[in-house]
Amino acid sequence: MSDLLERLRGRGWRMTAQRRVVAEVLDGDHVHLTADEVHARAAARLPEISRATVYNTLGELVSLGEVIEVATDGRAKRYDPNAHRPHQHLVCSGCGTVRDVHPHGDPLADLPDAERFGFTVSQAEVTYRGLCPACA
Amino acid sequence: MSDLLERLRGRGWRMTAQRRVVAEVLDGDHVHLTADEVHARAAARLPEISRATVYNTLGELVSLGEVIEVATDGRAKRYDPNAHRPHQHLVCSGCGTVRDVHPHGDPLADLPDAERFGFTVSQAEVTYRGLCPACA
DNA sequence: TCCTACGATAGACAGAGTCCAAGTCAAGAA
DNA sequence: TTCTTGACTTGGACTCTGTCTATCGTAGGA
Numbered sequence: 154m155s156d157l158l159e160r161l162r163g164r165g166w167r168m169t170a171q172r173r174v175v176a177e178v179l180d181g182d183h184v185h186l187t188a189d190e191v192h193a194r195a196a197a198r199l200p201e202i203s204r205a206t207v208y209n210t211l212g213e214l215v216s217l218g219e220v221i222e223v224a225t226d227g228r229a230k231r232y233d234p235n236a237h238r239p240h241q242h243l244v245c246s247g248c249g250t251v252r253d254v255h256p257h258g259d260p261l262a263d264l265p266d267a268e269r270f271g272f273t274v275s276q277a278e279v280t281y282r283g284l285c286p287a288c289a
Numbered sequence: 290m291s292d293l294l295e296r297l298r299g300r301g302w303r304m305t306a307q308r309r310v311v312a313e314v315l316d317g318d319h320v321h322l323t324a325d326e327v328h329a330r331a332a333a334r335l336p337e338i339s340r341a342t343v344y345n346t347l348g349e350l351v352s353l354g355e356v357i358e359v360a361t362d363g364r365a366k367r368y369d370p371n372a373h374r375p376h377q378h379l380v381c382s383g384c385g386t387v388r389d390v391h392p393h394g395d396p397l398a399d400l401p402d403a404e405r406f407g408f409t410v411s412q413a414e415v416t417y418r419g420l421c422p423a424c425a
Numbered sequence: 426t427c428c429t430a431c432g433a434t435a436g437a438c439a440g441a442g443t444c445c446a447a448g449t450c451a452a453g454a455a
Numbered sequence: 456t457t458c459t460t461g462a463c464t465t466g467g468a469c470t471c472t473g474t475c476t477a478t479c480g481t482a483g484g485a
Contacts, residue, residue: 167431167482188472203434208473227358227366227441229472243400243408252406256399260415263392264379270388272379274419279396283410303451303462324441339465344442363472365441 157219157234164217174199175210179220179234185242185251187229225251225280241279247288254281293355293370300353310335311346315356315370321378321387323365361387361416377415383424390417 157176162168178194179186186194192207211232214220221233225244231251233242240253260277293312298304314330315322322330328343347368350356357369361380367387369378376389396413 169432169482171433201434205435205474206433209432222363224360224363227360230363243404243406243410245408252408254400254404254406256396256404257401258394258396258399260392260394260396260399261417263394263396264390264417265393268379268390268392269419270379270390271422272381272388272417272419273425274379274417276418278416278418280414280416281397281400281408281410282412282414283405283408286407289409305451305463307464337465341443341466342464345463 160219161217166213170199171195171202171206172210174202175207176214179214179232182235183252184235185223185225185231185233187231189229191232223251225249241281243281243283245285245288246282247284250285296355297353302349306335307331307338307342308346310338311343312350315350315368318371319387319389320371321359321361321367321369323367325365327368359387361385377417379417379419381421381424382418383420386421 157180158168158173161172161176166172174195175191177198178191188204188207188211191211192202192204195202195207211220215222215232219234219236221236223231223233223242225231225242226249233251233253235253240255243252243254244250256279260279261274264274264277293316294304294309297308297312302308310331311327313334314327324340324343324347327347328338328340331338331343347356347358351358351368355370355372357372359367359369359378361367361378362385369387369389371389376391379388379390380386392415396415397410400410400413
């Protein structure tokens with residue numbers, strides 16, 4: 154995680170307690186927190202941190218490419234710090250749990266030109282849905 | 290579309306003017322309207338229809354499997370009446386336009402057992418992103 | 426140590442969707 | 456045809472997620 158903080162400082166980020174705490178909350182594998190969850194965990198360490206700051210910081214991390222924004226349902230977006238290894242998501246329809254998964258094959262290659270309608274297609278996101286062991 | 294109305298009646302749906310209008314608005318290919326757009330178009334034919342009724346009716350159509358709910362971004366869900374032929378979606382990052390597409394291959398088959406973490410995986414949704422000819 | 430521009434804050438605001446109590450009406454029964 | 460009833464509709468309040476703005480605070484350079 155200090156890696157991330159170092160990279161951010163290298164990019165000219167002013168380092169504040171709030172930004173540090175948000176970055177620390179997002180540390181780890183298989184982390185897919187909503188903005189509200191990030192705020193709750195950040196506030197446990199730094200009680201006066203505001204929602205607006207959490208949203209601002211998450212937005213900056215996303216635009217710097219350090220965090221991925223995932224919309225697994227129509228509800229709140231989730232934030233995934235595993236931005237440096239391509240992957241897809243497996244979502245439990247019961248409890249909403251999200252796991253990173255690595256399918257083989259390239260979904261982009263499966264879309265024939267005739268099905269692109271003149272679009273410049275740059276990305277394919279796959280969301281697998283099912284029930285996790287606890288919900289099955 | 291009268292097909293749909295017949296199927297719904299066959300399932301014990303009470304046929305009201307509101308439900309008929311919502312079903313009619315969703316007729317056609319490559320239709321991906323938000324709830325608000327459905328409401329606006331329905332209200333053009335039946336001015337007093339309420340938002341709650343549109344949401345209720347869309348929810349029922351989805352749970353009957355006659356309409357698919359698509360969350361292409363973190364904003365409003367879209368409703369796709371093309372529920373009886375499997376397909377994926379191609380979304381323009383510029384203007385938000387959505388097209389139905391039919392890639393070959395089965396994304397479900399690309400997810401090895403070792404990457405399923407004990408989940409019962411039943412569905413794979415692919416969202417292709419890029420720029421449409423008008424936005425490129 | 427002092428300055429100042431960048432960052433944080435609280436709270437108002439907006440969009441999407443849900444919920445509820447009260448009124449309405451489709452469709453089967455008489 | 457008329458009656459009855461429970462399913463359907465309505466409007467408005469409410470929740471949740473996210474954005475914006477004016478003001479205050481402070482990290483880091485001079």
